[in-house]
Amino acid sequence: MSNSEQLDFSYFPGCSMATTAAESNASLMKAARVLGFNLIELEDWNCCGSSSASTLCKDLALGMAARNLSLAPAGRPLVAMCPRCLLYLRRAQARLRQDPEIRRELEERWQRPIPLDLEIMHFLEVMARFGLDRLRQSVKRSLKGLKFVPYYGCTVFGPPDLEREKHYQGEMENILKVLEAQPLIGAYTHRCCGSFLSATDPELVTPLVNEIIDSAVAAGAHCLVTSCAMCQLNLEIRCSSRIKLPIFHFSEVLGLGLGAEDYEGWFIRHLVDPRPLLHNLALVA
Amino acid sequence: MSRTLPQAKTDAPMPAITPGERNRSLLAEVKKRSGTDFNRCFQCRSCANGCPFVQAMDHPPNAVLRLLQYGLDQQVLECNTIWVCVGCHTCSSQCPMAIDIAAVMDTLRLLAMERGAAIAKPNILDFHEEVLHSLQRYGRAHKLGIMWHYKLQTRRWFSDMDTGLKMLAHRKLELRPSRVQAIDEITGLFKCYWGESR
Numbered sequence: 001m002s003n004s005e006q007l008d009f010s011y012f013p014g015c016s017m018a019t020t021a022a023e024s025n026a027s028l029m030k031a032a033r034v035l036g037f038n039l040i041e042l043e044d045w046n047c048c049g050s051s052s053a054s055t056l057c058k059d060l061a062l063g064m065a066a067r068n069l070s071l072a073p074a075g076r077p078l079v080a081m082c083p084r085c086l087l088y089l090r091r092a093q094a095r096l097r098q099d100p101e102i103r104r105e106l107e108e109r110w111q112r113p114i115p116l117d118l119e120i121m122h123f124l125e126v127m128a129r130f131g132l133d134r135l136r137q138s139v140k141r142s143l144k145g146l147k148f149v150p151y152y153g154c155t156v157f158g159p160p161d162l163e164r165e166k167h168y169q170g171e172m173e174n175i176l177k178v179l180e181a182q183p184l185i186g187a188y189t190h191r192c193c194g195s196f197l198s199a200t201d202p203e204l205v206t207p208l209v210n211e212i213i214d215s216a217v218a219a220g221a222h223c224l225v226t227s228c229a230m231c232q233l234n235l236e237i238r239c240s241s242r243i244k245l246p247i248f249h250f251s252e253v254l255g256l257g258l259g260a261e262d263y264e265g266w267f268i269r270h271l272v273d274p275r276p277l278l279h280n281l282a283l284v285a
Numbered sequence: 286m287s288r289t290l291p292q293a294k295t296d297a298p299m300p301a302i303t304p305g306e307r308n309r310s311l312l313a314e315v316k317k318r319s320g321t322d323f324n325r326c327f328q329c330r331s332c333a334n335g336c337p338f339v340q341a342m343d344h345p346p347n348a349v350l351r352l353l354q355y356g357l358d359q360q361v362l363e364c365n366t367i368w369v370c371v372g373c374h375t376c377s378s379q380c381p382m383a384i385d386i387a388a389v390m391d392t393l394r395l396l397a398m399e400r401g402a403a404i405a406k407p408n409i410l411d412f413h414e415e416v417l418h419s420l421q422r423y424g425r426a427h428k429l430g431i432m433w434h435y436k437l438q439t440r441r442w443f444s445d446m447d448t449g450l451k452m453l454a455h456r457k458l459e460l461r462p463s464r465v466q467a468i469d470e471i472t473g474l475f476k477c478y479w480g481e482s483r
């Protein structure tokens with residue numbers, strides 16, 4: 001194997017990756033293994049709190065996120081795939097740094113230390129920092145001809161209260177260009193997907209999702225590639241436009257480029273089947 | 286692509302405003318708890334123009350700030366804007382005065398509940414509470430359960446059936462919840478929301 005040096009990370013899947021977006025999880029694991037990233041699932045992790053805990057009770061939101069931090073062994077970074085999980089985990093850490101009182105209380109409650117210097121990052125950052133050379137050495141399948149719109153959604157860029165944290169603009173393009181896929185500009189790349197309104201008020205979300213997809217169609221894209229599982233789902237289930245584009249998880253495209261052959265199991269879970277596109281472009285056999 | 290500029294719904298006439306007579310207690314509290322000072326707001330409307338959901342709001346985000354400054358507390362706490370807002374931070378990142386409007390909305394939701402204001406979008410509050418029930422029970426979100434109870438609660442049985450069935454067919458909704466083993470470590474956290482009784 002070309003990537004001799006294994007890198008260890010703690011991995012926080014989060015509720016979406018564990019259920020609705022199991023195909024993203026499977027492809028991520030595949031890609032990570034080939035690239036020599038050892039993603040070790042956080043033992044007995046819980047939900048990050050999501051926007052619901054954050055909306056209803058700040059202490060609860062902090063507690064939910066903080067328990068996950070208390071489960072993370074020191075000495076290796078914690079990786080999340082969902083931008084919202086990432087946000088709540090980082091926000092909790094920032095809060096605990098400022099408030100030693102609450103930290104002590106939570107540590108006593110669980111009888112575990114909560115590491116404050118733990119590095120928390122999105123998988124895109126893992127790729128950007130450690131993955132590009134590994135990827136170049138391991139490409140198995142060229143995705144030449146695949147025109148995609150990188151769709152980051154609203155959260156992965158980090159909202160203002162975490163503005164000194166890292167931003168990821170352009171990273172998805174940098175990474176997928178290694179696979180010879182072609183990024184397009186001119187579409188909505190970080191417009192909000194509708195979040196929980198997709199469940200409570202779908203009629204508000206459909207026009208927005210249509211705008212996002214239509215903008216990608218107008219730009220000449222074959223597909224969108226997302227860095228967020230919730231965005232992926234909302235873009236798939238709420239689109240009512242005439243032309244529906246396949247919405248890939250970032251990890252799936254990565255997995256394809258790394259030569260995955262077990263993609264059938266990922267793609268049957270899509271509401272817009274990407275297989276015809278891949279066959280038309282002769283990217284898969 | 287032709288697009289009309291998004292506008293907030295403004296069917297209801299705005300009540301007469303007499304700023305001098307109002308007290309500003311909500312204003313001060315919002316500033317303190319959100320850590321956001323919006324005195325610098327000059328009503329440029331960038332926030333409203335960027336907000337993906339402004340069309341569904343009774344007041345655009347900039348107007349919420351203005352209502353707060355005018356001391357129109359009840360209108361602020363009872364407007365649907367604060368509930369429709371998903372916290373996408375588009376407004377905050379577009380504001381030329383670096384005002385974190387999303388943080389203000391976040392604080393206003395909490396204040397609306399704390400002060401017993403009429404909740405303009407009760408279905409959204411119901412949904413968040415269903416998610417909390419799931420988190421308390423399993424430590425993780427069980428989407429099928431959440432949607433089931435949410436529909437039961439809001440009696441929207443047949444709305445959106447089609448999507449639900451498609452998701453089931455593509456195995457996107459797990460029948461059985463995935464759970465946290467050490468659930469005791471989680472349940473205790475919920476006292477701060479439900480109180481001691483649950």
Ligand code: SF4
Pocket residue numbers: 325326327328329330331332333346347350379380381382383384386
């Ligand atoms: S963008 Fe900022 S300055 Fe402009 S109206 Fe909104 S809050 Fe005020």
Ligand code: SF4
Pocket residue numbers: 332335336337338339346369370371372373374375376377386387390
């Ligand atoms: S954070 Fe809320 S108010 Fe701001 S743009 Fe997003 S939905 Fe609109």
